[in-house]
Amino acid sequence: MRVGLRIKELRNELGYSQETIAYSIEMSRTYFAEVETGKRNISIENIDRIAQGLGVSLKEFFNSDLFVK
16 A cells, blocks of 8 residues: 555656556556555566656655655
8 A cells, every 4th residue: 555655646746647657667557556546466576667667766766754664
């Protein structure tokens, strides 16, 4: 769920739609939307793909208060 929230946060900061990001990284928009809403589990490889599409490194992706305990 936190991964999806982070994806949405970064995507909204850029002003991109789910479709725009999904298309740019050659990922199904449906799959992307399900990840973003927490309905799907996601591999680290796909998190990396999405992070690259959002213009951030994995380190930057996980550098968020969402992941602090």
